[in-house]
Amino acid sequence: MTFRKANKNDLASIIELFADDALGKTREQFKTPLPESYIKAFEIINADKNQELMVVENNVSEVIATFQLTFIQYMNYCGGLRAQVESVQVRKDQRGLGVGKKIFEWAISRSKEKKAHILQLTSDKKRPKAIEFYKKLGFIDSHEGMKLHLK
Amino acid sequence: MTFRKANKNDLASIIELFADDALGKTREQFKTPLPESYIKAFEIINADKNQELMVVENNVSEVIATFQLTFIQYMNYCGGLRAQVESVQVRKDQRGLGVGKKIFEWAISRSKEKKAHILQLTSDKKRPKAIEFYKKLGFIDSHEGMKLHLK
Numbered sequence: 001m002t003f004r005k006a007n008k009n010d011l012a013s014i015i016e017l018f019a020d021d022a023l024g025k026t027r028e029q030f031k032t033p034l035p036e037s038y039i040k041a042f043e044i045i046n047a048d049k050n051q052e053l054m055v056v057e058n059n060v061s062e063v064i065a066t067f068q069l070t071f072i073q074y075m076n077y078c079g080g081l082r083a084q085v086e087s088v089q090v091r092k093d094q095r096g097l098g099v100g101k102k103i104f105e106w107a108i109s110r111s112k113e114k115k116a117h118i119l120q121l122t123s124d125k126k127r128p129k130a131i132e133f134y135k136k137l138g139f140i141d142s143h144e145g146m147k148l149h150l151k
Numbered sequence: 152m153t154f155r156k157a158n159k160n161d162l163a164s165i166i167e168l169f170a171d172d173a174l175g176k177t178r179e180q181f182k183t184p185l186p187e188s189y190i191k192a193f194e195i196i197n198a199d200k201n202q203e204l205m206v207v208e209n210n211v212s213e214v215i216a217t218f219q220l221t222f223i224q225y226m227n228y229c230g231g232l233r234a235q236v237e238s239v240q241v242r243k244d245q246r247g248l249g250v251g252k253k254i255f256e257w258a259i260s261r262s263k264e265k266k267a268h269i270l271q272l273t274s275d276k277k278r279p280k281a282i283e284f285y286k287k288l289g290f291i292d293s294h295e296g297m298k299l300h301l302k
Contacts, residue, residue, distance in 0.1 A: 018226070074196075075189060120298045146290035
């Protein structure tokens with residue numbers, strides 16, 4: 001298993017992973033050519049030193065998972081830096097094989113390297129298995145994750 | 152009530168607000184001179200175009216509230232931009248007067264201007280009143296907000 005920053009050639013694989021998901025399929029558009037909005041988003045992420053869009057490859061160089069790590073400087077906690085994980089997606093045929101665990105080992109290690117004091121994420125309550133997985137990793141569900149969709 | 156970006160001269164007022172709070176007092180250090188870590192954090196935030204550390208002033212130019220808005224580009228939702236609010240703090244003697252509501256009107260308007268599709272936050276489950284307040288504003292508690300404190 002290899003971890004590396006995503007490049008433009010990975011975008012179709014990443015969106016394919018997003019779209020092959022119970023929640024993702026209602027909100028993503030995986031087609032050829034890929035909608036321009038994904039390419040623009042990638043360019044913004046890729047140019048931002050606080051953002052790390054990652055892919056995980058298997059030993060035949062297929063993208064089997066993706067996730068995005070964002071570092072956010074806050075004033076609170078005496079001016080602490082936080083790491084935030086979003087868009088964790090593992091290819092369906094690769095689930096239950098420990099890929100998620102490896103992703104979080106990587107994310108924790110990377111967050112410590114950047115001197116973040118908290119690694120945080122929000123997980124949809126419609127994904128109880130994911131929430132259990134995060135708890136096993138040591139995450140505490142101390143907060144409500146609240147979303148307001150803007151029109 | 153005036154909304155403006157915080158500057159270096161506001162830092163003592165901001166940290167004083169953070170420290171005068173049941174949860175904040177356990178993790179902040181409000182003293183003179185202010186710990187260097189706050190000043191460093193402010194400089195990083197202030198130099199980042201995705202970050203807006205705000206103060207709210209009353210009509211005698213006192214800082215009566217603060218909050219931080221962060222814009223995060225993601226790949227999901229067809230490459231959507233999100234706005235995230237953190238560190239909302241209203242001076243104790245100003246609570247119940249509609250300051251929080253004004254803050255969120257401002258944050259929603261600013262998020263729409265930046266074309267964010269979601270405004271999100273996490274709220275500590277130890278703050279049930281805050282959670283009720285966010286629900287009244289239209290926020291949905293669809294997610295678990297999970298935190299891992301790193302050593």
